[in-house]
Amino acid sequence: MLNLALMLEGTAERLPSREAVVLGDTRLSYAQLNAAANQVANLLVESGVRPGDRVALSCPNLPYFPIAYYGILKAGAVVVPLNVLLKAREIAYHLQDSGAKAYLCFEGTPELPMAAEGWRGFGQAHGCDHFFLMTADPQAPSPIEGATTMGSAVAGQAPRFETVVTEATDTAVILYTSGTTGHPKGAELTHANMVMNALTCWRLFGAADQDVHLVTLPLFHSFGQTVQMNAGLYGGATLVLLPRFDAATALAIMERERVTFFAGVPTMYWGLLSVDRENGNAAAIAANLRMAISGGAALPVEILEQVEKVYGVRIREGYGLSETSPVASFNHPGREAKPGSIGQPIWGVQMKLIDTDGNEVPESEPGEIAIRGHNVMKGYHGRPDATAEVIRGGWFRTGDVARRDEDGYYVIVDRAKDMIVRGGFNVYPREIEETIMTHPDVSLVAVVGVPHESHGEEVKAFVIRNPGSRLTEGELVNWCRERMASYKYPRLVEFRHELPMTSTGKILKRKLRDEA
Template identity: 55%
Template sequence: MNIAENLTATAAKHPDVVAVKLDDVELTYAQLAGVAAKAAGWVRELGVEPGDRVAVSLPNIPHMPIIYYGILMAGGVVVPTNPLYKSREFAHVLRDSGAKAIFAWNGVGEEASKGAAEAGATYVEVDPATFTEQLLGHEAIELVSRQPDDTAVILYTSGTTGSPKGAELTHHNMISNAEVCSRDDLIGVTVGDVVFGGLPLFHVFGQTCMMNVAVLTGATLTLLPRFDPTKALEVIARDKVTVMGGVPTMYVALAQAPNHADFDTSSLRRCVSGGAALPVEVLKAFEDVYDAPILEGYGLSETSPVASFNHGDRERKAGSIGQPISGVSMKLIDAEWNEVPEGEIGEIAISGPNVMKGYFGNPDATANSIHDGWFRTGDLAKRDDEGYYYIVDRAKDMIIRGGYNVYPREIEEVLYEHPAVASAAVVGVPHETHGEEVAAVITLKPGHEVTEDEIREYAKTKVAAYKYPRIIRFVEALPLGPTGKILKREIKIED
């Protein structure tokens, strides 16, 4: 079993169907399979053996699926990384995963190469102007067979403490989730469909639900490297997009686009939302404008990602994350893993073929998160009498800004490195466009002075652009509990 077999099988069935496109650039399935096999040969020439990790850091350009499936064809493990990372973030992921190499877009070459040097990984620059010529110079190799429980992808994620952890997703995890998601009652994709590729492919939502589902079914994936509502409307109208996946901020932007009537979006048949809670008002506003239903789902990196969904053949309940998908079970538990009484709020736990193998090289974190086959999510929810789940809060402090996860502890550690900062707490505050904004509340060391702009600029050099705190507040003291722990729930951000 190798998830790359989906590509080779589809190439055999539908060789002339366009697999992926970016504006005027198109690759058929036969072409995509052919160049992915050459990428596999390139990977092998770098000394990568089956089971070795290889990182990739690319925006949504055709090179991403080429290298992604090439690594898998060679029997390697893909470690996707965000192109917005800074060198310290690249270095952590590369060092922690033991990646032998990283293929990185030349637009982030300076940061990626620094990170690779720190971690002792081989840096391979992907320059779209020269990549094709480089690729064609390598010998194609045959697809390497893997076992269902072999790791296919390691996705880096984190809780509220410590550094990001690598969730190990197996070939079985990824294949089973893509297969279920492709069904008519979920995303509903088949050959002839055109799938909107505006979700980042380095993120599990875009990777599984858009790219892998499209490749499995023989649909066309039309890419958008950077989301912009007008450009998204152009792509939908030009390519007659039938299926769209997005995070709530995308649907907000499209619903509010003043020029939406200039584009023919009548081809849209189904939209799916994930990554953050979708406000009911946003759902209604989008559907009023585009006359295409949005089905909301739920999942995490650790669950490949989809765990529940508002199924297309059942009642859709606005504000709900739906019911568990086929083969997956969900329940609500307390801190001791006991199921809570019916009607009470509890933490969502998930079991099924979508649940990760564990956190790479971190057995303690794995044991804390998985018990008897159940994964605890950190999300608090309630369930109605028809089995629909409703998230009410997060047990974890994670901030979701524009669909991207921001982990307060990581930002706090950066702020603590500033010579003027005595203590810091990072929290999320509601934001009309992004869902949440990152805010930092800081106390200064005696005798030190620093401005909000200086803190902001400092953090910008240390973490990806979506992570740094836009809102900075200086206070005399942070609220502390009896053990000295900062009480974030008591922090109030004043305008």
């Protein structure tokens, strides 16, 4: 038996009065967090959720997230975390593709009306029978027709629950990722995948019971979910939640709560440094901060050096994907941290560089990163062909190209083909292109990432309009905004009469990026 919920349960038994989760004036102990998760588990079982059923969860960084997350796991079900910025069409797709039995959504989710519309769009006809709304006031009526407020639903549920027996190879979490083509695919991560990755991270970071994490990475993403929530709660850390990153707020929290552990994407570090130049929180923060981690995009060496100078801590970069639970490599403490490198493989994980035929490339030559180990996903939910395409002979082919130096450190030289990383969020051009192509005035479109000072990259669409169209850039941007999550839609549009192509008709996106 192995269940990811044990990451919380074990610590609740060992350190029941230790603060587990903090948000403003709300401070939950491990015992309280575990009891609340037990109530959710009882509710789900009473509602007909059975082991192996998928349960979707839309929630920002609030105590509700770990409560619902571990409650779902305790019931033996599979957590399907959804980005809170998804639109109705996208939510409906995720619910249908995962075959969700129930949908848990926070009332303050920015796109709540979209979430409700997405649920109705999927509907009970496909088996998603329950819509539970997590509200601040359990007595208030649900503002969504057909939804039940979580507060009223769990009010009579027992705070005790015997966690359902699950096997190490059973799916624990489905994380949706588009790869580089087509609709988003659900990476099935087993209990073993998630537990082993969290335990390895905990040992790697040298975590202690007295650690205090500032959690501003979205918990619906694998980075914050594994590195901070699962690993942190296993180790007895206190998670101080920040639902939306704001540099000034983050610095104030880091000083007030004596934060020892910060994980973020490069733009977050850039924001902290920019604000701290004016407010001067650095000395108080540096007195407690012992670990800083970066991932999601390449970290500029200049930012790394400034953070070390200002806060007295060396940022350590790592690498991973949703399909690898996510951590695959890291600049290990106790070893040299090489700026610009994603480090070396973590314990229990192997990495190699291969050519297009799957053969290892000669030393120092660039090649595609292939990974195998305890962290590699079970496969893509309901997509055996897509799974077979990326997992061959037990090795997961990432699509990312890197070099390996004489010390075994890996350096990314090119990301997965065409993928855009905007502010730490992965944006996949084909998904954007397929939506834009539904506009009646659009004939052809190519979407690429272009450099941006604070976001790393911005999404830009090169568009050929239909003859006679008077569609403007602003009109198309607004049209996209209504149909895509805020991190996806293109802010930049350029109309052209033609797009550069190869002799076979393939659009030369590299040329468009170079021109941009």
